[in-house]
Each structure stands twice: as structure tokens, then as C-alpha cells.
Amino acid sequence: MKQITVLASGRGSNFQVILDCLARGEINGKCVALITDNKEAYAIERAAAADVPVVVINFTDYPTKTAYEVDLFAAMKETNADLFVCAGYMRLLGSEIIQAFAGKILNIHPALLPAFSGMHGQQQALEYGVKIAGCTVHFVDEGLDSGPIIIQKAVPVFDDDDEQALDERILEQEHIAFPEAVALFCDDRLFVSGRHVILLPEKN
Numbered sequence: 001m002k003q004i005t006v007l008a009s010g011r012g013s014n015f016q017v018i019l020d021c022l023a024r025g026e027i028n029g030k031c032v033a034l035i036t037d038n039k040e041a042y043a044i045e046r047a048a049a050a051d052v053p054v055v056v057i058n059f060t061d062y063p064t065k066t067a068y069e070v071d072l073f074a075a076m077k078e079t080n081a082d083l084f085v086c087a088g089y090m091r092l093l094g095s096e097i098i099q100a101f102a103g104k105i106l107n108i109h110p111a112l113l114p115a116f117s118g119m120h121g122q123q124q125a126l127e128y129g130v131k132i133a134g135c136t137v138h139f140v141d142e143g144l145d146s147g148p149i150i151i152q153k154a155v156p157v158f159d160d161d162d163e164q165a166l167d168e169r170i171l172e173q174e175h176i177a178f179p180e181a182v183a184l185f186c187d188d189r190l191f192v193s194g195r196h197v198i199l200l201p202e203k204n
């Protein structure tokens with residue numbers, strides 16, 4: 001059974017669906033910690049309700065990102081996790097962390113990558129005028145939302161969509177795609193070959 005540490009900065013709805021799937025035995029893992037960079041994150045309450053230990057490394061208490069990342073790296077190592085899940089973690093991870101945990105960090109992004117990387121993927125899609133938007137679960141590499149793609153889910157964009165309507169439609173798909181990807185990782189079914197993630201058959 002894989003040990004999972006979640007990184008989240010805010011609301012934590014993706015964290016919650018992963019907790020729910022773990023509780024129902026739909027993911028072969030255990031959430032061993034929530035690490036947050038934001039002491040106000042609602043994700044903290046979700047962790048407490050599920051008896052998941054919380055580590056707060058409050059970004060704004062640090063003089064520099066480097067100083068913050070020293071403590072973040074130490075906390076991540078301390079959790080001894082097999083998998084790190086960025087569930088609305090709103091900062092780029094530094095290269096030392098990414099190299100140390102290569103192939104073990106997943107992220108959810110609210111756009112169909114490689115389009116609209118970075119912040120506010122949904123808003124970028126809306127402003128660009130695309131007709132199809134969606135979400136992407138990918139491995140984290142040293143680029144911006146550029147790692148190998150595991151799962152993508154698409155949604156239509158309607159002419160009268162505002163940002164909230166599109167956010168909600170995408171979020172619904174995030175809540176399906178993310179636990180699916182985490183479950184596949186925990187079952188050792190993701191094989192990475194260069195940029196390609198190959199889905200291995202189920203073991204019986």
C-alpha cells in the first residue's frame with residue numbers, strides 16, 4: 001500500500017475526493033500527511049476530519065522562497081511518502097525537490113495541457129475562445145506544467161460561460177480524473193517512457 005502525502009494551498013476539494021476514495025478502498029494507499037503553504041487553507045480542516053496529520057509551512061512567514069523550500073523539502077522527506085499529490089498546490093516546486101522525488105509527484109491542472117499552463121488555466125481558456133477545455137493530471141517535472149501526461153478530461157465551453165461556470169464544469173472532471181490517476185499510480189500501472197505515460201494492464 002502506497003503512502004501518500006498531499007500538498008494543497010487552499011480549498012482542497014481535490015484533496016477531499018482523494019480522501020473519500022481512500023476511505024472507500026478505491027485507491028490502494030494511505031494519506032500520511034497534508035503539507036500546506038497556507039495556514040488559512042480549508043484543506044487543513046479536511047485533513048483534521050480524516051485524521052490526517054497536517055504540516056503547515058506558511059509561505060508568507062519566510063523571507064525567501066529558498067528558505068521556504070528548505071523546510072518544505074525536509075517536511076516532504078519526513079513523511080516518507082511513495083507519492084506526492086499536488087492538489088491545488090499553487091507554487092512551483094524547486095528543482096532540488098523535483099529531482100529528489102522524480103517520478104513520484106503528480107499534479108492536477110485545470111486546462112488541457114500543453115495549452116494554458118500556469119495560473120488560472122480556466123480563465124486563459126475562456127479568454128482565448130477555445131470551444132473545448134478540460135483538465136490534465138501529469139507527473140511533475142522541472143518545467144511549468146510540462147511533465148508527462150497521465151489523464152486528460154475534456155468539457156465543452158459554451159458561449160454564455162463565465163469563469164465560474166467553466167471552473168465548475170472543469171472541477172467536476174478533475175474530481176474524476178485525479179483519483180483515477182492516483183489509483184493507477186498506487187497500483188503500479190503507470191509506466192513512463194520519455195514524455196509518454198503507458199497504462200499497464202491490471203494485475204490479477
Ligand code: GAR
Nearest residue numbers: 010011012013014087088108109110
Ligand atoms: C483546481 O482547479 C486545480 O486544478 C487548480 O486549483 C484548483 C484547486 O481546487 N490548480 C492549479 O491551478 C495549479 N496550477 P481545490 O483546492 O478545490 O482542489
